[in-house]
Amino acid sequence: MAYNELYQYSVVSALMEGLGDFGLPYKDLVSHGDHGLGTFRRMDGEMIALDGQVYQMKADGSIIKVDTTGGSDIAPFAQLTRFQASATADVEFKDKQGFSDALSKLLPKTKNHFVAFRVDGLFKVVAVRTAGGQFCRHENIRELHKRQTTYEFTNVRGSIIGFRSPDFLQGVGVAGDHLHFISDERDRGGHVLEVTTLEGSPVKLSAAVQSKVHLEFPEDEDYKEVNLKVDADRIRIVEG
Amino acid sequence: MAYNELYQYSVVSALMEGLGDFGLPYKDLVSHGDHGLGTFRRMDGEMIALDGQVYQMKADGSIIKVDTTGGSDIAPFAQLTRFQASATADVEFKDKQGFSDALSKLLPKTKNHFVAFRVDGLFKVVAVRTAGGQFCRHENIRELHKRQTTYEFTNVRGSIIGFRSPDFLQGVGVAGDHLHFISDERDRGGHVLEVTTLEGSPVKLSAAVQSKVHLEFPEDEDYKEVNLKVDADRIRIVEG
Numbered sequence: 001m002a003y004n005e006l007y008q009y010s011v012v013s014a015l016m017e018g019l020g021d022f023g024l025p026y027k028d029l030v031s032h033g034d035h036g037l038g039t040f041r042r043m044d045g046e047m048i049a050l051d052g053q054v055y056q057m058k059a060d061g062s063i064i065k066v067d068t069t070g071g072s073d074i075a076p077f078a079q080l081t082r083f084q085a086s087a088t089a090d091v092e093f094k095d096k097q098g099f100s101d102a103l104s105k106l107l108p109k110t111k112n113h114f115v116a117f118r119v120d121g122l123f124k125v126v127a128v129r130t131a132g133g134q135f136c137r138h139e140n141i142r143e144l145h146k147r148q149t150t151y152e153f154t155n156v157r158g159s160i161i162g163f164r165s166p167d168f169l170q171g172v173g174v175a176g177d178h179l180h181f182i183s184d185e186r187d188r189g190g191h192v193l194e195v196t197t198l199e200g201s202p203v204k205l206s207a208a209v210q211s212k213v214h215l216e217f218p219e220d221e222d223y224k225e226v227n228l229k230v231d232a233d234r235i236r237i238v239e240g
Numbered sequence: 241m242a243y244n245e246l247y248q249y250s251v252v253s254a255l256m257e258g259l260g261d262f263g264l265p266y267k268d269l270v271s272h273g274d275h276g277l278g279t280f281r282r283m284d285g286e287m288i289a290l291d292g293q294v295y296q297m298k299a300d301g302s303i304i305k306v307d308t309t310g311g312s313d314i315a316p317f318a319q320l321t322r323f324q325a326s327a328t329a330d331v332e333f334k335d336k337q338g339f340s341d342a343l344s345k346l347l348p349k350t351k352n353h354f355v356a357f358r359v360d361g362l363f364k365v366v367a368v369r370t371a372g373g374q375f376c377r378h379e380n381i382r383e384l385h386k387r388q389t390t391y392e393f394t395n396v397r398g399s400i401i402g403f404r405s406p407d408f409l410q411g412v413g414v415a416g417d418h419l420h421f422i423s424d425e426r427d428r429g430g431h432v433l434e435v436t437t438l439e440g441s442p443v444k445l446s447a448a449v450q451s452k453v454h455l456e457f458p459e460d461e462d463y464k465e466v467n468l469k470v471d472a473d474r475i476r477i478v479e480g
Binding site for chain 2: 013014112211213225226
């Protein structure tokens with residue numbers, strides 16, 4: 001695939017309805033990019049892909065290198081691209097909103113586009129959650145996230161991988177900025193709830209607009225039958 | 241492009257806001273398929289693509305064969321696929337709802353997918369409208385459609401080309417079924433408002449699910465700045 005074309009499997013609103021039993025095998029998924037995020041069968045943990053490697057970040061704090069050559073794991077939802085930064089900047093921010101402001105400054109007028117981004121460096125605080133996996137088939141993601149594990153890492157070196165999605169595509173992607181984190185040692189990570197950089201110690205932000213988006217819709221019975229209502233408030237609470 | 245992968249340039253909600261000045265050149269567009277619909281610069285008429293040929297159906301009733309080898313015309317919005325029917329049936333229907341019911345019977349459980357379809361045969365009545373083009377830059381499509389021309393063709397042989405889009409993607413596509421018509425003689429056509437077949441004289445319906453969708457977002461300033469709210473009622477009135 002060409003650089004900076006976003007590939008997405010399924011839609012976030014299907015995940016919200018608890019559709020975690022089917023998905024694209026990771027061995028197929030990686031042909032679509034080296035930079036991305038997503039989840040695993042039954043929402044067991046958070047996925048991050050960077051530098052050609054895919055990691056499963058689990059609720060017990062463990063991190064597994066995913067076998068993408070022939071493993072059996074699947075992604076019920078994933079966004080991947082072959083990332084090449086079109087702009088970079090050294091930035092500091094106090095929180096996720098500060099990060100979004102920095103991204104909007106680096107790539108202005110991107111509210112109607114998907115944007116891929118990456119942040120590398122030393123962070124003062126990164127607060128994450130990791131989904132613990134469904135207890136039963138089709139368990140609603142609201143129930144699932146009552147059992148999520150949260151961690152707070154301080155003075156941690158690592159990388160954030162993420163995507164900005166347009167507001168009018170809430171439910172297809174997560175409207176706004178969606179960030180996953182992994183430490184340089186690949187021993188800590190998850191879905192970013194909050195993030196702060198150290199004063200006087202900027203991190204490196206790289207980003208690129210993805211104006212071509214390849215959406216793949218599941219062909220499974222569960223997907224065909226589910227009622228996909230866009231519940232913006234719920235997506236914001238669970239994935240924002 | 242492989243068969244039955246939908247390519248879409250821009251989103252319907254951008255068209256609703258009157259963004260008709262920019263678009264993809266038709267000579268590039270046709271590389272993405274031989275079956276589709278869309279519009280032209282400043283919404284001057286309705287586009288239909290079938291059997292590898294693109295036609296511009298204008299409000300004055302004239303139909304122009306579009307030069308796709310090097311012409312200067314552009315599509316502010318278009319949906320195209322390389323169509324190969326996965327199912328066909330001989331059907332009769334009294335109205336657009338009857339058509340939709342026939343399509344849902346032919347390809348059940350397609351509410352969460354895009355579907356490409358085609359209908360060929362002799363129709364009792366086909367009522368169409370053709371957009372007359374914007375009088376001024378960014379003229380809102382609601383104003384534009386106050387000047388639309390409508391025609392009613394009776395006992396006409398021809399083809400309908402169209403797409404079904406999921407409800408949860410209203411604003412990206414036109415939720416539900418979107419139909420354009422052209423006569424066998426290529427002398428009459430437009431956006432289908434109503435359609436009826438003759439009793440005892442079925443037409444041929446062919447269709448195929450499009451589970452891979454390639455969305456291309458414009459990179460023009462107008463697109464970057466527009467506020468894209470999904471106005472489902474308005475889209476239903478104007479494009480339904």
